[in-house]
Every structure is written in C-alpha cells, then in structure tokens.
Amino acid sequence: MRETSYSPHQRLYMEEALFEADQAALIGEVPIGAVIVHDGQIVGRGHNLREHGNDATLHAEVRAIEEACATLKSWRLNDCQLYVTIEPCLMCSGAIVNARIPEVFYGARDPKAGAVDSLYQTLTDDRLNHVVTVHEGLLAKSAGERMVTFFRAARKRQKAAKKARRAAQTPEN
Numbered sequence: 001m002r003e004t005s006y007s008p009h010q011r012l013y014m015e016e017a018l019f020e021a022d023q024a025a026l027i028g029e030v031p032i033g034a035v036i037v038h039d040g041q042i043v044g045r046g047h048n049l050r051e052h053g054n055d056a057t058l059h060a061e062v063r064a065i066e067e068a069c070a071t072l073k074s075w076r077l078n079d080c081q082l083y084v085t086i087e088p089c090l091m092c093s094g095a096i097v098n099a100r101i102p103e104v105f106y107g108a109r110d111p112k113a114g115a116v117d118s119l120y121q122t123l124t125d126d127r128l129n130h131v132v133t134v135h136e137g138l139l140a141k142s143a144g145e146r147m148v149t150f151f152r153a154a155r156k157r158q159k160a161a162k163k164a165r166r167a168a169q170t171p172e173n
C-alpha cells in the first residue's frame, strides 16, 4: 500500500526519526534514524551506531526494535508502527518481520541495499507468515539530503587525507 498524504502525527514521528538520524551524523555515523510508536507514544528509538559499537548489526531499526521490545516487555510489536528515514536493509526487514510489526513508514529509498522496494520486497512477500503495510516517501527529501551531505563530506575528508599522505611522502628541497 502506498500513500502520498500523511497526517500531522505521522510527520511528527518521522521528524523524530530524522532527529535520530542527526544524532548519528553528529558522531560521524551514517545518518539513519528510526522510532517505534505504540498507542501514540514513542516506545523505541535508535540511530545507526555501527562504527562506535564495532557491530554490523547496530542499525537504527534494530536498535529501535530492541528498545521497544524492552519497553513493552514483549518480542511481538504487533500494535506498533515503525518510522525510519531510509528504506530498511535485508537484516532490518528480517527483524521487522520477526517482531511482527504491521506497519512501516520509510523516507527515501536505498537503491544499493534497500530490501523493501529497491532490491527485494521482503516486507510485502506473502510467502512469509507476516506481511507489512508499507508507506514510502514520508519526508523523503529531508532523509535523502542528510545522506547526500554525509557522504559528500566523507568523500571530501578521504580526499584531504590522501592529499596529506601524498604531501608527507614528497621530500622537501
């Protein structure tokens, strides 16, 4: 299911997910954020922490799911909605299915790793025992811009570091 208009509440939750993405960017992590909502309350939130945690599984969605499960004292999040700034990957889509989350809102697509629409359609694959209602595009521009800015700065830093290394190798006369 795809919708193009969203309620003010839905926009607010995605803004919270964008806030999480900014927390990641502030410490040099890929800016992706997520929140989980239950009965109108945010019960779990997270941002990417892969570098700081030295852990490949520390994606925003996984962290938000862990927190929501702890808050609700249940592995089943079947009355919850997940909001995430970027299309979930294979791992996170798997976690969403396993947590039985019925509804997911994501901002921008991830053409290289997205497993909801881009590369795979895991959340809407009816061979699985749990099918998710997916809403794509909520505040997508804000989510995408954060990624573009982040990777542009990362490339710039890499270029500067390379230049500095080369300069250090050149003997002075």
Ligand SMILES: [Zn+2]
Pocket: 059, 060, 061, 088, 089, 090, 091, 092, 093
């Ligand atoms: Zn992921």
